[in-house]
Amino acid sequence: MEKLAIEGGNPVRPEKIYYGRQWIGEDDVEAVAEVLRSDFLTCGPKVAEFERSLEAYTGAKHAVAVSNGTAALHCACMAAGIGPGDEVITTPLTFAASANCALYCGARPVFADIDPETYNIDPESIRAKITERTKAVVAVDFTGQAVRLDAIREICREHGLTLIEDAAHSIGTKYKGQQVGSIADMTCFSFHPVKTITGGEGGAILTNDDDLNTKLVLAHTHGITHDEDLMEGAPHEGIWYYEQISLGYNYRLTDFQAALVCSQLGKIEQFASRRKEIVRRYEEAFRDLPEIILQKTIPESDTCRHLYIIRLDLEKLTCTRRQFFDAMSAENVQCQIHYVPVYWFPYYEHLGYEKGLCPNAEEVYKGILSIPLYPKMTDQDVEDVICAVKKVVANYRK
Numbered sequence: 208m209e210k211l212a213i214e215g216g217n218p219v220r221p222e223k224i225y226y227g228r229q230w231i232g233e234d235d236v237e238a239v240a241e242v243l244r245s246d247f248l249t250c251g252p253k254v255a256e257f258e259r260s261l262e263a264y265t266g267a268k269h270a271v272a273v274s275n276g277t278a279a280l281h282c283a284c285m286a287a288g289i290g291p292g293d294e295v296i297t298t299p300l301t302f303a304a305s306a307n308c309a310l311y312c313g314a315r316p317v318f319a320d321i322d323p324e325t326y327n328i329d330p331e332s333i334r335a336k337i338t339e340r341t342k343a344v345v346a347v348d349f350t351g352q353a354v355r356l357d358a359i360r361e362i363c364r365e366h367g368l369t370l371i372e373d374a375a376h377s378i379g380t381k382y383k384g385q386q387v388g389s390i391a392d393m394t395c396f397s398f399h400p401v402k403t404i405t406g407g408e409g410g411a412i413l414t415n416d417d418d419l420n421t422k423l424v425l426a427h428t429h430g431i432t433h434d435e436d437l438m439e440g441a442p443h444e445g446i447w448y449y450e451q452i453s454l455g456y457n458y459r460l461t462d463f464q465a466a467l468v469c470s471q472l473g474k475i476e477q478f479a480s481r482r483k484e485i486v487r488r489y490e491e492a493f494r495d496l497p498e499i500i501l502q503k504t505i506p507e508s509d510t511c512r513h514l515y516i517i518r519l520d521l522e523k524l525t526c527t528r529r530q531f532f533d534a535m536s537a538e539n540v541q542c543q544i545h546y547v548p549v550y551w552f553p554y555y556e557h558l559g560y561e562k563g564l565c566p567n568a569e570e571v572y573k574g575i576l577s578i579p580l581y582p583k584m585t586d587q588d589v590e591d592v593i594c595a596v597k598k599v600v601a602n603y604r605k
């Protein structure tokens with residue numbers, strides 16, 4: 208058996224590979240440069256062009272571009288009318304922003320447990336956590352696989368809850384043939400560089416509802432409007448006149464970010480198909496390794512995978528997850544863990560959340576690690592990652 212690099216052997220590859228990264232082409236650079244040479248760095252035509260492109264791509268009636276995915280979630284909670292005393296149900300196996308957005312509005316995040324096989328929020332656990340204070344559900348398409356939207360939509364309909372889909376991972380995914388972005392009451396995207404398309408930073412909220420769209424537009428621009436129909440006060444005094452009619456934020460995307468993400472959106476099918484190809488190769492390579500548990504896929508989701516997670520069956524290995532992770536790093540394959548259950552963080556602990564709340568999420572968390580997945584990976588990169596996983600498994604096999 209080949210000696211592990213962490214024990215002095217040769218690493219699988221000479222250079223580090225990371226779990227995710229962007230793919231910027233010269234066409235993207237040119238798109239940004241064009242805006243930099245133009246009159247508008249912000250509040251210009253590129254943002255609107257990007258919003259219309261997102262509507263065309265997803266089939267949603269309205270898209271509002273914002274500065275990042277966290278701002279998108281905050282705006283969605285504001286538009287849903289969430290406030291002090293309300294509860295918002297979400298998953299603990301997510302980035303903190305999925306729960307923080309409720310806190311920003313003075314509401315309390317309530318954690319529903321995950322399905323231990325798909326790792327997505329379990330609709331039955333959502334149902335069990337509903338109280339008279341529940342106002343919304345933030346359902347996260349974890350790793351890019353759509354949540355069970357039909358079941359969750361039905362629960363929300365029965366209880367009068369707003370469904371906010373946190374689709375930070377899932378642009379490009381279809382649920383029952385319908386593009387993510389056009390299904391929930393509001394859908395939030397992130398365009399951080401590890402995501403499927405990027406603007407450096409960036410986000411968007413999509414909705415089919417005119418009233419929610421009006422609230423989203425206000426929320427991301429200080430609550431200020433130029434729309435005479437929305438104005439309350441003095442009659443229009445001139446074309447300079449605008450009114451602040453609610454409390455909002457400056458969550459605008461710049462025009463050069465919009466140009467970048469718009470150019471990237473034009474290549475999303477290419478990115479998605481390469482991601483799918485890599486996922487197929489991983490599935491084929493790991494299917495017969497009993498020490499590795501693969502994330503279960505549901506047939507309703509045609510998934511553009513953002514993250515590829517392997518779960519270690521620690522009963523079949525002599526190492527801990529930490530040792531496995533460190534051994535992979537020494538082989539020059541830098542993994543990441545997605546995610547520490549949100550309510551384990553000290554901030555949440557101080558708010559009174561305790562360990563043990565969601566046993567499935569906690570159990571799954573103990574064994575997972577994300578291996579590299581991004582479209583710019585070469586076939587050799589993919590084979591190196593597979594080789595590293597197999598080498599580390601072979602060395603720690605019981």
Ligand SMILES: Cc1ncc(COP(=O)(O)O)c(C=O)c1O
Pocket residue numbers: 275276277278301302304305347373375376397398399409410
């Ligand atoms: C599930 C999820 N929700 C929300 C966000 C927040 O997005 P952003 O980093 O663009 O603010 C992220 C980003 O990592 C995420 O993974």
